[in-house]
Amino acid sequence: MGNIDNYHWDDDKSELTKAEHGVGLDEACKLIFYDEKTHWKVFENDNYPNQYRVITKTKKGFLTLAMEDISDEYGEFIKLISCWNSSPKEKGKLKND
Numbered sequence: 001m002g003n004i005d006n007y008h009w010d011d012d013k014s015e016l017t018k019a020e021h022g023v024g025l026d027e028a029c030k031l032i033f034y035d036e037k038t039h040w041k042v043f044e045n046d047n048y049p050n051q052y053r054v055i056t057k058t059k060k061g062f063l064t065l066a067m068e069d070i071s072d073e074y075g076e077f078i079k080l081i082s083c084w085n086s087s088p089k090e091k092g093k094l095k096n097d
Contacts, residue, residue, distance in 0.1 A: 004029050008070075009080040021084045028065050028083040031058040041094050055086050055094045062086035062094070 002011050002025070009025035018024035023031070032040055032054055040056035051068045066081040086094075 002026055003077075004034075006077050007033070007080055008077045013082065017083050023060055023063060023083055025065075025080040025083055028063055029080060031060060031063065032056050032065060039094075043093055051081065053090075055090050057094065062091050064090050
């Protein structure tokens with residue numbers, strides 16, 4: 001399990017995401033949350049009620065990151081689930097600010 005601060009992810013899933021979409025979860029975390037120039041928006045997806053998504057435009061293009069809050073015997077953290085190139089509908093949510 002990889003992590004940066006309170007963000008955690010599965011390393012195998014991060015490698016799969018990188019192979020499929022060109023950006024691993026570790027890099028997505030840095031691009032979205034640790035670049036002060038990045039503007040991002042949080043939104044929910046009715047199909048996944050325990051998750052929320054962040055969409056942003058980065059130097060790698062538009063990205064959508066799925067994540068969820070976890071609270072267990074080890075503490076509280078944010079689990080990064082997957083990342084992909086944003087769809088036109090997702091891009092529209094960012095532009096409608």
